Amino acid sequence: MGPATVSGGQLRLNNPDFSPSSFVGGWLSLPASILPSSGSVTIEQWFTFTGSGFYTEAWAFSDRDGGANPPGATSGQYLMHTISNPQGGPVPEAGGSSVAQSLAGYGDGAETRAYSTTLGLGFDGGGYLDDGQTYFSAVVIDGDAGTLSYYVYRVSDSLGGLQSTIPAIPLSSYSFTEAFIGRSPFDGDNWTSGFVDEFRIFNEARTPEQIFADFQAGPDTIIPEPGTLSLLGLAGVGLLSRRRS
Numbered sequence: 001m002g003p004a005t006v007s008g009g010q011l012r013l014n015n016p017d018f019s020p021s022s023f024v025g026g027w028l029s030l031p032a033s034i035l036p037s038s039g040s041v042t043i044e045q046w047f048t049f050t051g052s053g054f055y056t057e058a059w060a061f062s063d064r065d066g067g068a069n070p071p072g073a074t075s076g077q078y079l080m081h082t083i084s085n086p087q088g089g090p091v092p093e094a095g096g097s098s099v100a101q102s103l104a105g106y107g108d109g110a111e112t113r114a115y116s117t118t119l120g121l122g123f124d125g126g127g128y129l130d131d132g133q134t135y136f137s138a139v140v141i142d143g144d145a146g147t148l149s150y151y152v153y154r155v156s157d158s159l160g161g162l163q164s165t166i167p168a169i170p171l172s173s174y175s176f177t178e179a180f181i182g183r184s185p186f187d188g189d190n191w192t193s194g195f196v197d198e199f200r201i202f203n204e205a206r207t208p209e210q211i212f213a214d215f216q217a218g219p220d221t222i223i224p225e226p227g228t229l230s231l232l233g234l235a236g237v238g239l240l241s242r243r244r245s
Contacts, residue, residue, distance in 0.1 A: 002026040004182065009220070011199075013182045015052075015191035025191030027183035032176040035061055035079075040143040040205035041171060045181075046155075046219045047137070049083055049130040049194035055184060056130065056192040058083050058137065059199065061176045062185035071185050073107035077174050078185055081137060083129040083192070085113075096127025099139050099150045101169045114139075114150035114164045121152060121160055130194070135160075136215045141168045142205035151208075153215045162208060 003014045004026025015025040035041060047058055060080035064070045071078050079101050086096075097116040104110035116127040123131040129152070138151040148168035153160040178185065181199055182192045198219035206214070210223075217223055 001029050004028060009197070011181060011196040013192055013194055013196075015182075015193045025183065027191070028181040028196075030179040030181065032061060032179045034179060034201060035174075035176060036171055036201075036203045037174075038143065038170070038172040039203070041141050042200075042202040042204060042206040042211070043081075043139045044198075044200040044202075044206075044211070044214060045081070045137050046134065046197035047129075047194065048132065048134045048197075049192055050132045052084060052130040052193045053190035054084055054086055055082060055186070055189040056084050057081060057180070057182075057184040057189070058129075058192065058196075059179070059181045060183070060185050061174070061179045063175055064178045064185040066178070067187070070187055071102075072105050074105045074110075076105045076185070077103050077176065079169075079174065079176075080185070081139060082113075084123075096122050097129045097152065099148065101148065103169060103173055112166055112169075114148055114166045116150070116152055116163045118152065118160050118163060121154060130192075132194075134197075138206065138211045138214070140205050140211070141171060143171065144205070146170070151211055155218075158215075161212075 002024055005012045011028055013026050045058055058081040060078060062071055062078040063076060082098050082100055084096060085098055098113040100111055100113045102111040122128040129135050134155040136153045136155060140149045146168055147165050149165040150163045152163055181196060213223055
């Protein structure tokens with residue numbers, strides 16, 4: 001969408017640093033039905049983002065309806081990976097990235113976030129994942145355990161791991177209508193700058209061992225597993241395709 005392009009197997013967002021969403025920026029739009037409507041899910045992404053400003057998103061699912069009903073302070077559903085939210089949350093020394101979830105906007109305690117907790121990750125060690133480094137992130141919603149777990153690894157030195165685990169909103173509670181890679185559902189938030197190597201959705205709760213193995217294998221490499229699972233990947237020629245392993 002917009003000036004975003006796919007070349008060399010990467011989604012390139014082509015957004016000026018710190019440009020607000022009121023300007024025309026680039027992103028990738030997915031069908032909201034790409035996410036399982038119940039049970040468990042694992043969302044993995046390899047990305048390299050640069051100077052995007054506060055409240056920029058690596059990806060976001062929401063009930064925004066073509067911009068007609070964007071999420072607000074007291075309304076709106078969303079599940080999204082924020083790469084640069086201001087510090088000062090539950091983890092004052094870090095907390096510069098997080099995964100947010102809500103069924104009723106960001107006010108009155110309706111929103112909960114799983115924060116980054118690994119010191120030294122991101123810009124100035126504060127957790128902002130728009131510092132030009134390549135990162136691997138994974139978000140696991142375990143439908144049986146009722147938890148959401150957030151993982152981040154830096155590719156250059158493997159710093160990171162499990163950041164935090166919080167109670168999850170069940171997937172069956174959401175009614176998403178839109179899904180984005182590289183932009184926020186909120187019009188006032190900045191566009192995301194940089195590129196994405198790969199984006200995956202598994203219809204299962206991947207274990208910590210599986211997530212680490214995926215990180216080590218890198219993008220474009222699917223580790224065969226017993227049984228079957230559905231996978232949607234942004235890789236190779238940069239197209240979304242369904243694969244089974």
